[in-house]
Amino acid sequence: MKSGNTNVKRAVYSIVAAAFLSVLVFGSGLYAKSTLNPTELSHFFVPFPAGMVMKPMTVDNPAGGSIFVRPIVINVDQRGILKRLFNPGVEGLSTHWLDNIDTVPHRIGMKFTNINVEVEWDVHAGIPWDPETRTFEVPIGPGERVPDLGVDWLFFFPPEVMAQDVWYDGSLIVYDADTDETLTTIPIKFQKSTAASDSGRPKSSY
């Protein structure tokens, strides 16, 4: 009888533990969508050529489907509480997706405009990358994507910049390294809730 009770208790506790874990997983998914993905190490697509990306839009991909591209606006006050507590002065952006949507190949380079803080580039790809010139050494064909790409840009904001409403207001430029032609310009902004905005309280884009 005692063994039976123990088994029932164990089964009940197991169900409670599994339910708790499910709530935790769903809660983590909600938190990631609402808070973490838009504001911390935000990932975004970089098709080229897409021109000046003034607003969120989709562009046709000759390889099939379409690609969503957007200006990047990070509201640093919306970041997760752990980030704000333990590592507030470093923010990151990331991409795995550099897609050539043109009809001709491009050997691309990347640069930021209006840089006012230290930015660390961490670029790894399945094709050679020159960290000095920040260009790929081989062209990307039409409809192709830079293979096995991982790019992290880390922005190091010193206290005097963090005291301002806008921490960084510039753009990422993707250009043809052989012709210097600008292919895509993605505006990037790190700002506080208190920063002025045309649409009221600024929200992180995602």
Place this chain on the structure above:
Amino acid sequence: MEFLAAIKRHKWRYLAFLGGFALFVYPSALLIRAAFFLQGSTAMPDLHKTCFRMPFDWLATGNFATFEDRFLLIGFLGAVLGTSFLFGPLFCGWLCPVGSFTEMANKPVPRKMKIDLTRKINPAALRYGFLASFVLVSALAAFAPSLGLAGICCRYCASSQLQNLVNGIFNPSALSYWHSGGIMVIGGWLLIGGIFWKGGRGWCLYGCPLGAVSNALHTIGSRLGFTYKVKHVSTNCVQCGKCEQACPSWSITRKEKEVNINRSTCTTCLECVKVCGQKCLTYARGKLHAN
């Protein structure tokens, strides 16, 4: 020191842990380097390239095209799942750097400081509860975006955090950036599920879809006579409980004179086989119950 004796007793397994790091973790990542060399790729060979989570996320979201050029990942998954069916989850128990790291970090911690719910809950509930939730969240994020869910695959990734920690040894600036998800994972994987979890394999139970699927296959495979599995021969058993204590994945429970091995969580690490002074536990082919 108890943990040093355990390491000495089963030294080949702990050497295999080092082998797992050498094969999968940057800067060595020998297996991944070899695969990239054969492909002519200059991509960074790190633990991320044999992700334990993304394939299950892609399957849940119907993103099958992502598999097209992932030969390394497909080969890795095929090997892990195939060996799990035939021999038990040997990758989990012997090679996985994410699990072995926390298991080692856990060993010096006094037993009284560790979370031990072995007799209170069935760890299979955690394991499959997580797998079901992981798959469901991924699918809902993809097919019902209005629910406001995102997949938890990459944002809460223990492999990334382990690789970051190792990168930090060689280049301290690798530790300069932390996102909230990463900090939460350090808490859930390394602290709660590792250092302060009996056996140090908590994340394997409540955070790893590859481990869950591996054990689901082992559960099926172990019922077949031609597969290998850990078996208990009760004739000599003195119910000392050493096997239950030694098991890092909460797979062994004793009840009266029976020793039950939970196939849903057993990683075939063979710690129980090594610790049993009566030779009651074996790793062999044949029927599930040896007697």
